[in-house]
Amino acid sequence: MYISELGRRANASPKAIRLYESLGLLGEVGRKGTYRIYSEQNVQQVQLIRQVQALGFKLADMGPLLVAAQGAPDWAELRAFIERRRVLVRAEVARLEQLERKLGQVSAEIGACLAAPQPSTMADCIDETLDSAP
Template identity: 40%
Template structure:
């Protein structure tokens, strides 16, 4: 499929797809005359990039995670990368819950203070 179809399937701009190719995040698709011809695996990797970026991954992190062996993505490395993102998110979740608890304690203290007028 041509780049326009890939853009529709992934929600990425043509410019973004070319950038990811230039940065080595996806393999260079074969050409048919002047046109690049993408396949299903290109779309899968691009969708992975979209999801990883939505989870906060940077292009530099993706570059380290998306390693190709003979043109095939090392999915076990991707698995490890996703596990790292999950662990970071779980740590952030724990930190947020601790902050919420601290705020609740402050609110409780304020609620029990007779000198404060509540809204």
Template identity: 35%
Template sequence: MRIGEVAHRSGVSPRALRYYEEQGLLTSSRTSAGQRTYPESAVERVQLIQQFFAAGLPSRSIVQLLPCVDSGASTPEVFAMLEAERARITAAMDALAAARDALDHMIDIAHHPTPEHCPALREPAGADEGFARAG
């Protein structure tokens, strides 16, 4: 089947399919006119690749996983790679949560400014302590 049909049936763009090929995630053959053709199984393969991407895996990790999918057997190295990817995602989530908390703090300060946090609420620069204040 041609690239447009695979793209339509799998829900990705032809550009994504070409990227998958560049990354070694998908293969096609060429007609005598140079057009890509894919086997029927390509649709399911693309959907699987999409699931891996949705799980946060980069293409370099997916390349390592696909032989296990094809053979139905895994290795300790693959499990270690998956655990490392999970740790990477967890660390990214922790960093995002810290950034969100810092932003929440800034929003709270903006809603409730104090002299400690807002220079505009402090004594004017160069104010002379010797002058009596009106009051």
């Protein structure tokens, strides 16, 4: 199949497919004259590349894992890489949840300060909330 058919089936632009090929992610691509001829395996490779990109991975990081010596992904290494990324994501989620809780506390303190019957100065509200900020 030609690049337009591959692009249609794998939901990728011809420019992206040429980039994947130039990075060596598609292995050896056959030619018929000046035209590239792609296989069913190339459709699957491009779909995998697109999926990896949609998960936020960079091709520079993932490239070596997507094409092993035989032209197939190194599934064990790919899975290990993904699991390492999941650990980082969980740590970031925990950090963001803690930040969200702290922002809620600071917002509530400002709200309480503003709703006080004896109006405090804004400096009092800010000082109190900043003292409790992370």
